[in-house]
Amino acid sequence: MANDGGLSKFQRRMRAIPKDVREGVKPTLIKQANEMAQTMRSFAPVESGDLRDSIEVTGPGEATPAYSQPGGSMMVGSNQAAVTVGNSDVRYAHLVEYGHGNGFNGSTVPAHPFFWPAVRLHQKKASQAIKRAITRSIKKSKT
Secondary structure (H helix, E strand, O other): OOOOOHHHHHHHHHHHOOOHHHHHHHHHHHHHHHHHHHHHHHHHHOOOOOOHOOOEEEOOOOOOOOOOOOOOOOEEEOOOOOEOOOOOOOHHHHHHHOOEOOOHHHEEEEEOOOHHHHHHHHHHHHHHHHHHHHHHHHHHHHH
């Protein structure tokens, strides 16, 4: 058998997690994603508000919006929540986040980061909250 880097072992472990434990964690996943999205909205540079309004939270087992960043439309896993920005009308989120050199007359448009600073700001708190929710769900499952 070819070496899959431990993927099959990980997949077996994920399948072994009881369904009620996965369901118990979903509210925390969505709550933390919503808090992160709210910070992104407050960091987003506002001209028309289209970029800010395109920030969305996608819950477990749902599809992200088409043309969203990062990655476009995809299915979110059963133990995940995703925060995306962009839609069919707003396809320039990456240009705002990182800046670009295609301004008028060859000028450079500076970066206005809003996505990754919010992720970095919330990452530790979200991780801790999700771990606590997993622990609570496991304890409930055992009773």
